[in-house]
Amino acid sequence: MKEVLEFNHKKQCGLWLMLIGAVLIVSAVFGGRFLVNPFIFLIGYYACFFGVNVNKKLRNKLSQGGISKFQIKMIYISIAALFILMFAIAGPFIPGWHWRQIWLGVLLATAIHFLLWFFVHGWSMVILGVACMIIAVLGYAFGDISILWLYVADAVAKIICGAYLFFLSKPTELETLFDAA
Numbered sequence: 808m809k810e811v812l813e814f815n816h817k818k819q820c821g822l823w824l825m826l827i828g829a830v831l832i833v834s835a836v837f838g839g840r841f842l843v844n845p846f847i848f849l850i851g852y853y854a855c856f857f858g859v860n861v862n863k864k865l866r867n868k869l870s871q872g873g874i875s876k877f878q879i880k881m882i883y884i885s886i887a888a889l890f891i892l893m894f895a896i897a898g899p900f901i902p903g904w905h906w907r908q909i910w911l912g913v914l915l916a917t918a919i920h921f922l923l924w925f926f927v928h929g930w931s932m933v934i935l936g937v938a939c940m941i942i943a944v945l946g947y948a949f950g951d952i953s954i955l956w957l958y959v960a961d962a963v964a965k966i967i968c969g970a971y972l973f974f975l976s977k978p979t980e981l982e983t984l985f986d987a988a
Contacts, residue, residue: 814928842954889920915947
C-alpha cells in the first residue's frame with residue numbers, strides 16, 4: 808500500500824529557517840577568533856528551536872493539517888543524521904581547533920540533512936539542501952572565500968527558502984513510491 812504524504816507544516820519550517828538564518832548571520836558577524844561565534848550560535852539555535860519547534864501552541868497555530876507516523880520517524884532520523892554527519896565531517900577538525908573546517912563541516916552536514924526533510928516538507932528542502940551544499944563545497948574549494956561570506960550566503964538561502972515556505976507555499980501531497988507504514 809502506498810502512502811500519501813501531506814506537507815502541512817511548511818509555515819513552521821519557514822519560520823524556523825528565517826530565524827536560524829538570522830542567527831547564522833549574527834554568529835558569523837560576531838565570530839571573532841572562532842570565525843562563527845559558537846556561543847551566539849548555540850544560544851540562538853536553541854532559543855529558536857524551543858520557540859518554534861517545541862512550542863506546541865505556535866506549532867498548532869502554524870500547522871495546516873496532520874503529519875504521518877512515517878514523517879515523524881523521518882524527523883527523528885534526519886535530526887540523528889545531522890549529528891552523525893556533523894561528527895563525521897566536522898569532528899576530525901575539533902582536536903586541532905581548525906575553525907574553518909569545523910564550520911564548513913557544520914554547513915555541509917546541515918545541507919545534507921535537509922535532503923531527508925523532503926519527506927516532511929517536500930521539494931523545497933531538496934532545493935535548499937543542494938543550494939547549501941554548493942555553498943559549503945565552494946568554501947572547501949576556495950579557501951580564500953571568507954567564512955563570513957559563506958555563512959551569510961548560507962543564511963540568505965535559508966531565509967529565502969523560509970520566506971517562501973512561510974508566506975507563499977501551500978500544503979501539498981505526494982504519493983510515495985513505497986509503503987511508508
